[in-house]
Amino acid sequence: MHEFDLNNIRSNFSILEEKIYNKPLVYFDNAATTQKPHIVINTLDKFYTVKNSNIHRGIYYLSQQATDAYEKAREIIKNFMNAKHEHEIIFTRGTTESINLVASTFSKAFLNEGDNIIISAMEHHSNLVPWQMACNEKKAKLKVLPFDENGEIDLELLSKLIDFNTKLIAITHVSNTLGTVNPVKKIIEIAHKYNIPVLIDGAQAIAHTKVDVTELDCDFYCFSGHKLYGPTGIGVLYGKEEWLNKLPPYQYGGEMIDRVTFEHTTFNVLPFKFEAGTAHISGALGLASAVNFVQSIGFENIEKHETELLNYATKKSQEIEGMRIYGNAQHKASLITFTIEGLHHFDIGTLLDKFGIAVRTGHFCTQPIMDIFQVSGMVRASFAMYNTKEEIDFFFESLNKVIKMLR
Amino acid sequence: MENQTINQKQDEIIEEFSMFEEWMDKYEYIIDLGKHLPLISAEYKIDNNLINGCQSKVWVHAEYKEGKIFFTADSDAIITKGIIGLLIRTLSGHTPEEIVNTELYFIDKTGLSEHLSPTRSNGLTAMVKQLKMYAMVFKMKNS
Numbered sequence: 283m284h285e286f287d288l289n290n291i292r293s294n295f296s297i298l299e300e301k302i303y304n305k306p307l308v309y310f311d312n313a314a315t316t317q318k319p320h321i322v323i324n325t326l327d328k329f330y331t332v333k334n335s336n337i338h339r340g341i342y343y344l345s346q347q348a349t350d351a352y353e354k355a356r357e358i359i360k361n362f363m364n365a366k367h368e369h370e371i372i373f374t375r376g377t378t379e380s381i382n383l384v385a386s387t388f389s390k391a392f393l394n395e396g397d398n399i400i401i402s403a404m405e406h407h408s409n410l411v412p413w414q415m416a417c418n419e420k421k422a423k424l425k426v427l428p429f430d431e432n433g434e435i436d437l438e439l440l441s442k443l444i445d446f447n448t449k450l451i452a453i454t455h456v457s458n459t460l461g462t463v464n465p466v467k468k469i470i471e472i473a474h475k476y477n478i479p480v481l482i483d484g485a486q487a488i489a490h491t492k493v494d495v496t497e498l499d500c501d502f503y504c505f506s507g508h509k510l511y512g513p514t515g516i517g518v519l520y521g522k523e524e525w526l527n528k529l530p531p532y533q534y535g536g537e538m539i540d541r542v543t544f545e546h547t548t549f550n551v552l553p554f555k556f557e558a559g560t561a562h563i564s565g566a567l568g569l570a571s572a573v574n575f576v577q578s579i580g581f582e583n584i585e586k587h588e589t590e591l592l593n594y595a596t597k598k599s600q601e602i603e604g605m606r607i608y609g610n611a612q613h614k615a616s617l618i619t620f621t622i623e624g625l626h627h628f629d630i631g632t633l634l635d636k637f638g639i640a641v642r643t644g645h646f647c648t649q650p651i652m653d654i655f656q657v658s659g660m661v662r663a664s665f666a667m668y669n670t671k672e673e674i675d676f677f678f679e680s681l682n683k684v685i686k687m688l689r
Numbered sequence: 690m691e692n693q694t695i696n697q698k699q700d701e702i703i704e705e706f707s708m709f710e711e712w713m714d715k716y717e718y719i720i721d722l723g724k725h726l727p728l729i730s731a732e733y734k735i736d737n738n739l740i741n742g743c744q745s746k747v748w749v750h751a752e753y754k755e756g757k758i759f760f761t762a763d764s765d766a767i768i769t770k771g772i773i774g775l776l777i778r779t780l781s782g783h784t785p786e787e788i789v790n791t792e793l794y795f796i797d798k799t800g801l802s803e804h805l806s807p808t809r810s811n812g813l814t815a816m817v818k819q820l821k822m823y824a825m826v827f828k829m830k831n832s
Contacts, residue, residue, distance in 0.1 A: 303712065399766065512700040625764035627719075633768075636712050644744050659744065687717060688767060 286583040286651050292320035293667050294575070304579040305638030308673045311488060313617055313664035314642055315508045318572070323510055325571040338537055338554075339564055352563050355570035362573045364494040364519055369552035370524070373566050376517035377407040377485040377589065378656070380504035381452070383556065384481055385520055388450060389416035397449045398423040402435055402464070403654065407647040409483040413452055419517040421450070433460035433609035437468055444476055451480045459648045459662070461592075461617045462483025463487070470499050479525060485509055490588060490615050491665065494580040501525050507565060512572035516565030526552050533558035584667045588616035590658070598678045602685070607689040608655060616678060617650045617664035619646075625688050627659040631688060634661075637680040639662035695787055698779045699795035706799040715800070716768065723771030729761040740819045743812035745769045751823040757782055758824055772801065773816055780820055785831065788824035793817060 295317045300307045309317060329351070331563050335344040343451035353368070374380045384385045392401070399413050403426050417424045424445050429435045440451075451473050458464050470480045484493060488505040488646050495503050507516040521529075531538060531549055538558045540548040543682045549555050576584070586632065595618050599605050604623030622630060631643035644659045652659060663677060692716030693701075709715040729738075733750035740747040750757045760777045764770040778787050779825065796802050801813065 393805040626745055626769075629768045633716060636716065658746065687713070687720060 285684060286579070286587055288352045288587070288668070288670060291579065292670075293669055294321070296320070298668060302638035302640075308637075308639040308676060310663040310665065310669065310673070310677065311640045311642050312489075312666035312669070313509070313646075313662065315458055315514070316489060316666050317668070318513065318568075319511055319575050319624070320652055321575050322571045325568050326513060326564050330355075334564075336560060348563060352420060352561065352566050353497055353507070355566040358570040358573055359518055359591040362577065363518075363520055364496045366496060367523055370520055370523055370526065372519040372521065372553050373555045374504075374517045374519050374556075375515055375562070376506035376508070376669075377483060378506075380517055380519035381409050381481065381483060381503075382412045383505075384502050384529070385534045386414045387413035387532050389420055389422075391528065391530055393417070393420045393422050393449055394629070397447045398422075398425050398445070399441050399449055400425045400427060400453075402427040402436075402453050403429055404433065404460055404648065405452070405454055405650075406458050406483065406485065407649070409454055409481075410650070411507075415482070418481040423447075427453070429460070429462070432461040432616075433457065433611045435462075435464060436511075437465065437472065440469060440472060444473070444478065444610055447474065448478050451478055452480050452483065453480070453677045454483040454485075455493075456484075456490065456615045457609065457648075458486045459619055459646045459651050459660070460611065461614040461619065462609055462611040463491070463613040463680050466500065467498055468469045474499065486615060489576070489584075489663055490581075491585060495520050507572065508567070511575060512569035513565045516562045516569050518569075523552065526556070529554055535559055537561070560684045579667060591669055591671065592616040592618070594671050595663065595665070595674050596679075597621065598674065602678065602681065604685075606659060608651075616666075617662060619660050619662040621657055621660050622685060627661045627687065628663050630684055630687050632681060633684040634677075637676075637683075639677055639680055695779055695783055695791050695806060699793070702779065702795045703798045704776060719769050719771035719775075723764075723769070726760065726763070726770050726774040726777075728826070729763040733761065734763060740815050740824060743769065743815060746756050747812070747816060749773070749774055749816070749819055749822055749823070750822075751827070752797040758785060758827055759775075760820060760823070761819065772813060775801075776816060776820060783821045785824040785828035789828055 297317050298307060333344065333348050335348045337345060337349040356368050356371050359371045365371060392415060399417055399422060401410055401413055401424065414424050427435055427440055427443055453469060454463060455466050466482055471481045481502035482500045484503050484505040487493060489510045501522050503520040503576065505518055508514040536559045537554045539549050540550045591639060599607055599618060606621050608619045627643040631641055633639055642662045646662060703756045704716060709718065729748055729750055737748055738748045741751060743766050747764045747769055749760060749762045758814045762771060762773045762777055
């Protein structure tokens with residue numbers, strides 16, 4: 283394990299030196315998107331400056347170079363997730379598109395009237411609505427696995443929800459609102475006893491913990507590049523080869539085509555079958571750079587630091603009168619989501635912004651969670667590897683001032 | 690004042706805001722306005738009167754009396770309440786014609802325009818639009 287040098291890490295992110303209203307930026311909206319290190323920005327710059335060309339069918343030098351780099355990026359992601367094959371890595375626009383791809387093609391091929399799909403009550407809308415729509419279309423049922431007051435799900439309830447008509451389980455690895463790290467390995471084990479495939483929404487997990495799809499044995503794993511210190515507009519769908527082969531194509535055109543006549547079209551093999559149109563080439567390269575960057579720091583170091591930040595913030599939150607934290611799972615990612623008694627999340631967020639602090643307010647695309655707790659919204663501070671205890675101190679200092687102003 | 694024009698009221702607000710050097714004072718003032726906004730009567734605090742496009746809930750009710758429109762409003766967020774309070778103070782008690790034709794320059798001059806961008810979730814844009822919409826409707830009814 284290399285040494286974790288926070289100052290050195292921060293020096294990779296120029297944006298952290300920015301001033302907001304003449305105050306140093308405190309960026310606590312990492313669950314929405316992370317900042318980008320120089321290496322990622324340089325990769326994008328270099329691609330467009332000296333390598334730009336379209337990939338795969340070009341016979342000239344530049345296109346070969348770009349193709350090699352794009353396929354190298356796929357290999358880097360494959361190794362990062364410990365997938366068995368490179369063609370199990372599909373580049374998408376992000377987690378949402380990855381989930382939509384599976385929901386749409388899986389339901390087309392395998393979902394019938396009377397079937398059901400299981401999700402949890404803590405899903406982001408992106409891992410809820412695509413399944414809801416698929417179920418509506420096929421007259422199937424969407425079953426919801428509840429969570430308890432700490433934000434933890436009960437595996438026994440899962441076994442009870444599963445029946446002969448359950449076709450798929452889709453669940454988040456880490457809740458973007460509650461921070462809960464779900465026992466996905468156990469969920470997959472249970473599901474596989476009944477031969478039910480499992481899709482994991484890894485949007486919130488991928489930057490915080492080592493994801494090994496072979497060890498998890500999940501059937502699908504989705505994540506976004508921009509939450510992993512990479513560019514926006516690029517994401518990944520990992521799918522087991524057998525499943526990706528069984529699913530029909532999602533979109534048509536471009537590289538995903540094998541042979542076309544006016545009467546008939548045959549489709550290309552994996553992974554190209556699912557990559558219609560010109561790929562986000564620079565995005566894939568940028569994502570590969572982000573992965574290299576994260577691996578150079580090491581997940582052991584990242585997890586240790588982020589857990590320290592979480593524990594520190596959780597402890598400090600107890601000193602604030604009327605502060606309620608939502609999500610107290612034993613295994614929790616580095617974020618605190620809260621309300622302050624009698625105050626509106628919008629007011630808190632607006633005033634924290636004036637201190638240069640970026641937090642997210644509202645429902646975080648998890649409206650059912652707001653309904654469960656009967657609140658209109660919450661405030662979320664989510665941490666990344668580059669955040670510091672001093673920033674958390676400043677956050678609570680400012681929060682106290684904000685509360686005083688509003689009371 | 691009863692017979693101030695909309696622009697006189699706008700100038701008054703601009704002057705009040707010009708005294709604040711610190712953002713904190715400005716927000717304290719808005720919060721204070723929010724705390725003292727006369728409450729909308731409960732019968733009008735219904736979903737039909739909600740303005741869409743705000744992260745906080747905003748209810749607006751308009752009444753038409755003797756050729757003039759009188760607004761009342763409420764919000765569950767105090768800053769939003771203060772801001773809608775300023776809008777109401779400016780526009781309430783004027784004819785539909787005056788309200789429709791008003792350019793709300795005080796928003797820019799007080800620095801409140803940072804809340805105006807359509808991506809800002811407090812939806813000042815939506816509020817202004819809604820108040821003007823009420824005026825438009827009353828104007829059309831009259832003509």
